[in-house]
Amino acid sequence: MIFGIATLISFNLVDTFFISLLGTEELAAIGFTFPVTFTVISLTIGLGIGTSAVIARKLGADQDTAARHVGSSALWLSALLVGVLSLVGFLFSRPIFALLGASAEIQILIDAYMNIWFAGAILLVIPMVGNSILRASGDTKTPSLIMGLGGLMNAILDPLLIFGLGPFPALGMQGAALASVISWSIGFSIILYLLIRRKRLIDPLPPSVTEFILSSRKLLTIGLPAAGANMLTPISLGILTAIVATHGAPAVAAFGAGARLESMASIVILALSMTLPPLISQNFGAGKITRVQEAYKVALRFVLLFQAAVYLVLLASLPIIQTAFAREEAVADVLAWFVIIMPLGYGVQGCIILTNSSLNALHRPMQALLLSVLRLFVMFVPLSWLGNHLAGLLGLFIGGVIANVLTAWMAYRWFMRLTDAERGNGHDEKKPAGAGTEMPVTEATVAKSSATQKEGEGRYGA
Known part of the structure; x- marks a missing residue:
């Protein structure tokens, strides 16, 4: 997971x-584009969470045909939703980025x-x-x-298309975007070949409109709350970008670079946020609440x-x-303050993310x-705004760290109270009432779902 996330962030x-x-x-x-692009990516992540949960449950119950139908519906639903969101973004690009604080000159580059x-x-x-x-x-x-190949292709194409090396034309900002799209197209082709032809995990089309609607409802029941939680991050980042923009283009440039460094510095946190939940779900399903708390701690x-080492x-x-x-001293100065202050809160921010998952x-x-x-709209954005009001960019960074510390403490207390309540209800060390109504996800059933998986892989998805 660390490798895959690192290449995606790259x-x-x-x-x-x-x-x-x-x-x-x-x-x-x-820097201005990051809140918008991450909004689309956050929607995709939420849809991926819903897709994985629903399909894993179908495969665990030996419902391979139903799993293929859900997979087909997931791809078409994702393409539809992201297509609509991208169209809206394209049509309202100028007012969106003007709201974020982009000047007319920078808007040309953004477009x-x-x-x-x-x-x-x-x-x-x-x-x-x-x-x-x-x-x-x-x-x-x-x-x-697949993600590693895409990241490698992007790294190769970026300098060729941005600066016009060799036979390639110098396209500047357009070259950077085109390099990413070409890299995505390679992953697009490979994944469809694997899913449809090689592994036969999905059908090219859902069997019917009714089946597509039913599958979409299941996917969105899980995916929308997850997508909503993920999409709050770029929205809050957009608000902060607008605040930072009041300090000029160098401040936005440094803040945008710092935000990307934060993504890279949080790779292990993101990987854990995807690998801790299966462990917690399995033990929660078995009624082992004490083990849930131990894993969490x-x-x-x-x-x-x-993150202290980071x-x-x-x-x-x-x-x-x-x-x-x-490239300018003003950018270097703001970036220095970002690196000195903001990473102090990455550890507690990781605690919040893990509590959320x-x-x-x-x-x-x-x-x-x-x-x-x-975390974002009661603590992080208000305290960052207050810090900026009192002490400029330095105060904004300090306010963000304080917000993460306070939220992490509340998140920990919240999770422990919930799990203590589960133990108090008699769910510790025994199977919860009603758990027997679903087929258990065993190594045998999971093995039937994929000939390529190792022993024990996939058992927790449902």
């Missing part, structure tokens, strides 16, 4: 590096990048949701390889220690980071969504 980080070589205005433009990005967004969503189908069947290696302790690495690498992303594992998606709202 798309934005590599784009940011090469675009920074074009100038500060270009780097500021790509050069985003028009191509919006046109190719469906080529991004299909591989992401398709990878969720593969993981639901027990195959975790192939998705990582171990993950939190690890994240705090690991902070030290970022501090030591600050001169390299400034050289890589800053653990609540989903306990079948409490609405409470997970509520935690996201509390």
Whole structure:
């Protein structure tokens, strides 16, 4: 999971590096695009969560035909929703980015990048949701390889198309977007071949409109709350970008580069947020609430220690980071404050993210969504705004760290109270009432769902 997430995030980080070589205005433009592009990606992640959960349950119950129908519906539903969202983004691009604080000059650069990005967004969503189908069947290696190939292609094409090396024309911002779309198209082709022809995990089309509607309802029941929680992050980031924009283009350029560094620094947290929930779900289903709490606490302790080490690495690498992303002294100064202050909160931010995914594992998606709202719009954005009002950008960064610390403490208390209540209801160390109404997901049933999986893989998806 770490490898797969790293390659996915590398798309934005590599784009940011090469675009920074074009100038500060270009780097500021790509900073403005991040909240919008991540909104689309967040919707896709939520749909992938719903897809994986529904298909894994079907495969675990030996309902292979039903699983193929759900998989087909998932791809068509994802393409439809992202297509509509991209069209809306394209039509209202100028008012959206003007609201974020982009000037008319920077808007021209944003359009050069985003028009191509919006046109190719469906080529991004299909591989992401398709990878969720593969993981639901027990195959975790192939998705990582597909994402790795896409990241490699993007890194190769970026300098060729941005700067016009060799026979390629110099396309600037358009070249960066085109490199990403070409990379997505390769993953698009591979994933459809694997799902339809090689592994036969989906059918090209849902069997009927009725089946498509029924499958979509199941997918959206799980996927929409997860997507909503994910989409709150870019919305809050958009608000912060608008606040930062009041300090000028260099501040936006540095903030955008810092946001991408944060994504890379949080790879292990994101990987754990996808691997901890199956462990929690299995033990919750078995009534082992004490083990749920132990797993949760171990993950939190690890994240705090690991992110402390990440902070030290970022501090030591600050001169390299400034050289890589800053072409002006003003950008370098803001980026230095970002790296010195913001990573202090990455450990506790990881605790919040793991609590959120653990609540989903306990079948409490609405409470997970509520935690996201509390973190971002009750704590993070207001305290960042207050810090900016009192002390400028330095205060904004400090306010964000304080917000993460307070929210992490509340999230931990919240999760422990919920699980203590489950133990108090007599669910500890015994199977919950009604659990026998569903077919257990055993190694034997999972093995039937995928000939490629190892022993034990896939058993927790349902």
